[in-house]
Amino acid sequence: MNQLEVYEELAVEGVNSDSQSEASPAVVFEKVSKTFLGSSTQSVVLEEISFTVAVGEFICLVGASGCGKSTLLNLVAGLEEPTTGTVSRPGGKVALLFQDAALLPWLTAGENVELALRLRGVKRVRRRSEAERLLTLVHLEGLHSSPIHELSGGMRQRVALARALAQEPRILLMDEPFGALDAITRDVLHEELIRIWRATGLTIIFVTHNVREAVRLGQRVKLMASRPGRVIGDWTVDIRGERRIESPAVAELAIEITDELRREIRSHASGRE
Amino acid sequence: MNSPKINPAVGDEVASLEAGLDSLGSTSGRHSAKTTRVHKAITTIVPSFIAIALLLLLWTLLYYSKIKPSYLLPSPIDIWHSLATLLNQGVLWSAVGNSLRRAAIGFLASVTVGTILGFSLVRFRLLRMAIGPLVSGLQSLPSVAWVPAAIIWFGLSDAAIYAVVMLGAIPSIANGLLAGVRHVPPLYLRVGRVLGARGFNTLRFIIFPAALPGYFAGLRQGWAFSWRSLMAAELIAFSPSLGISLGQLLQTGRDLSDMSLVLTAIFLILLVGVGFELIFFTPIERKILRTRGLLADS
Numbered sequence: 421m422n423q424l425e426v427y428e429e430l431a432v433e434g435v436n437s438d439s440q441s442e443a444s445p446a447v448v449f450e451k452v453s454k455t456f457l458g459s460s461t462q463s464v465v466l467e468e469i470s471f472t473v474a475v476g477e478f479i480c481l482v483g484a485s486g487c488g489k490s491t492l493l494n495l496v497a498g499l500e501e502p503t504t505g506t507v508s509r510p511g512g513k514v515a516l517l518f519q520d521a522a523l524l525p526w527l528t529a530g531e532n533v534e535l536a537l538r539l540r541g542v543k544r545v546r547r548r549s550e551a552e553r554l555l556t557l558v559h560l561e562g563l564h565s566s567p568i569h570e571l572s573g574g575m576r577q578r579v580a581l582a583r584a585l586a587q588e589p590r591i592l593l594m595d596e597p598f599g600a601l602d603a604i605t606r607d608v609l610h611e612e613l614i615r616i617w618r619a620t621g622l623t624i625i626f627v628t629h630n631v632r633e634a635v636r637l638g639q640r641v642k643l644m645a646s647r648p649g650r651v652i653g654d655w656t657v658d659i660r661g662e663r664r665i666e667s668p669a670v671a672e673l674a675i676e677i678t679d680e681l682r683r684e685i686r687s688h689a690s691g692r693e
Numbered sequence: 694m695n696s697p698k699i700n701p702a703v704g705d706e707v708a709s710l711e712a713g714l715d716s717l718g719s720t721s722g723r724h725s726a727k728t729t730r731v732h733k734a735i736t737t738i739v740p741s742f743i744a745i746a747l748l749l750l751l752w753t754l755l756y757y758s759k760i761k762p763s764y765l766l767p768s769p770i771d772i773w774h775s776l777a778t779l780l781n782q783g784v785l786w787s788a789v790g791n792s793l794r795r796a797a798i799g800f801l802a803s804v805t806v807g808t809i810l811g812f813s814l815v816r817f818r819l820l821r822m823a824i825g826p827l828v829s830g831l832q833s834l835p836s837v838a839w840v841p842a843a844i845i846w847f848g849l850s851d852a853a854i855y856a857v858v859m860l861g862a863i864p865s866i867a868n869g870l871l872a873g874v875r876h877v878p879p880l881y882l883r884v885g886r887v888l889g890a891r892g893f894n895t896l897r898f899i900i901f902p903a904a905l906p907g908y909f910a911g912l913r914q915g916w917a918f919s920w921r922s923l924m925a926a927e928l929i930a931f932s933p934s935l936g937i938s939l940g941q942l943l944q945t946g947r948d949l950s951d952m953s954l955v956l957t958a959i960f961l962i963l964l965v966g967v968g969f970e971l972i973f974f975t976p977i978e979r980k981i982l983r984t985r986g987l988l989a990d991s
Contacts, residue, residue, distance in 0.1 A: 499883065518880065522880050522881070524884065524899070524902070525985045526902045526903070527902075535888065535898060536888050536889075539888050539889040539890050539894065539898070559707070559711045566719075567984065568986065569720075569985070570719055570986070571718075572714070572715060572717075574715070574718060575719060587888065605718070608711055608714060612707055612711065615707065
C-alpha cells in the first residue's frame with residue numbers, strides 16, 4: 421500500500437466536513453471545577469469551565485503556567501475526575517499525547533504501536549501490518565524494528581502519534597506535544613499534524629503555551645487564565661490559504677492573543693512573595 | 694530512512710523534509726557495530742590480562758625473594774600442582790560440582806520464594822509496611838550469622854546449607870523486585886492507562902518490563918549472596934556426611950596447614966563465582982540495558 425492509498429482510505433473514514441462539525445458535539449464541559457486538596461491549603465485548578473468542542477474541530481488551549489490546561493485534558497481522558505460539573509465526550513474514544521513522547525523504551529517503534537493495537541483487541545496476524553501502515557502514515561516507513569533511543573525527538577513524537585492513532589480514537593488530546601522539540605522539527609510536525617487531521621477527521625484538543633503555535637494550528641483558540649484556571653477568551657482563526665508559523669496573518673492574531681495573555685499574567689504580579 | 698519500496702510522493706514536501714530531519718537527528722547506523730564490538734572486546738580483555746600477568750609476576754618475585762617460607766607463601770607453580778593433584782584424585786570436579794549444584798538449587802529456590810515475597814510486598818501495602826524494613830534489614834545481615842542457627846535446626850545436613858543460602862539470597866531478590874516496581878516512572882503507568890491497560894495487563898505490559906532492570910539487579914546480587922553464603926555454610930557445617938565441596942576443601946587445607954590447597958580453593962571459589970556472573974548475568978544484563986538504550990556504548 422503506498423502513502424496516497426493510506427490517505428484516501430483515511431479520508432473516506434473521515435468525518436471532517438464542515439456541515440457535520442457544526443452539528444454534533446465531541447466534548448462538552450459543563451461547569452467543570454477541579455480542586456486539589458493540599459496538606460493545609462486547597463487549590464482551585466479549574467473554575468466553572470463550560471464550552472463545547474465540535475466533532476472534527478481543531479481547538480487550541482493557550483495559557484500560562486497554572487491555568488490547568490493539562491488537568492483539563494486529564495479530565496477528558498478520564499485520568500482524573502472533576503470535583504464538580506461534568507465532562508462528557510459524545511465524540512467517542514479518546515487518545516492522549518504527552519509532551520514527552522512517552523514511548524516504552526523496552527519496545528521498538530513498531531512494538532509500541534502494536535501494544536496499543538493489542539490492548540485494543542486487534543488480532544495478532546493483523547497487528548504487524550497495521551503497525552506498519554500507521555508508521556507509514558507518519559512517514560516512518562521501514563522503522564518498525566528501530567529501538568526508541570536511536571530515534572530523534574521528532575521521530576519519537578511521530579511514533580507516539582502513530583501509537584495514539586492505533587487506538588482508533590475519534591478525539592485526540594495533545595498536551596504540549598511539540599514543546600521539547602527544536603523549532604525546525606516543530607514546524608514540520610505542525611504540517612504533519614494538519615495533514616493527518618485533514619485525512620482522519622479527528623477532533624483535536626491541543627494544549628500549548630505557545631500562542632503562535634496555537635494560531636498556526638487551530639480553528640479556534642481559547643485563552644485560559646491562571647489560578648484558578650478559567651476561559652477568558654475565544655478566537656476563531658479565520659485565515660484563508662496556506663498557514664505557516666511565519667504568516668503575517670498568524671502573527672497578527674498571535675499578537676492580539678498574547679497582549680491579552682500578558683494582561684492576565686500581570687494581574688498576578690501582586691501575588692509574588 | 695528512505696525505504697526502497699515507498700518513496701515520498703512527488704511534491705510531498707513534508708515527507709522529504711522529515712526524511713532529511715530524521716536522518717540528521719537519529720543515531721541509527723552511525724557506527725559500524727562489528728568493528729566497535731571487536732575493538733571493545735580487545736580493549737576490555739587486554740588490560741585485565743596484563744594486570745593478571747603482572748600480579749603473577751609480582752607473586753613469583755615475592756616467592757623467590759624468600760620473604761616468607763614457602764609453606765606460608767607458595768608459588769603459582771605450587772598452586773598449579775595442587776590443582777593437578779585435586780584433578781588426578783578426582784576431587785576437583787566433585788567439589789566444584791557439589792558446590793555448584795547446591796548453589797544452583799539454593800539460588801533457584803531463593804528466586805522462587807524471593808519473587809513471590811517481592812510480589813506480595815508490591816501488592817499488599819500492609820505487608821510492605823509490616824515486614825518491608827525487616828526484609829531490607831536482613832539484606833545487610835551477613836548470612837554467616839545464620840549458620841549456627843541452621844545447624845541447630847537442621848543438623849549437619851544439606852538442609853542447613855540450603856537454609857543459609859536462601860536466607861542470604863531471598864532478601865536481595867525480594868528487595869530488587871520491590872525497588873524495581875517502585876522506580877517505574879509514573880509516566881509509563883499513565884501511558885498504560887491511556888492505552889487501555891488495566892489490572893493484569895498493566896502488570897504484564899507496563900510494570901514488569903519497566904521493573905525488569907531493578908529485578909535483575911536483585912537477582913544478580915542474590916546470586917552473589919547465595920555463593921558467599923554457601924561458602925560460609927560449607928566451611929562451618931563441616932562433616933564427612935556432606936560430601937566433598939569447595940568449602941570443605943578450604944577446611945581440609947586449614948586442618949593440614951596446606952597453604953597451596955587453601956589458595957587453590959580460594960582460586961576455585963573465585964573462578965566459579967566470577968565465571969557464573971560472566972557467562973550468565975553479564976550478557977543478560979547487557980541485553981536488558983541495550984534494548985532500553987541505557988548502555989553507554991550502544
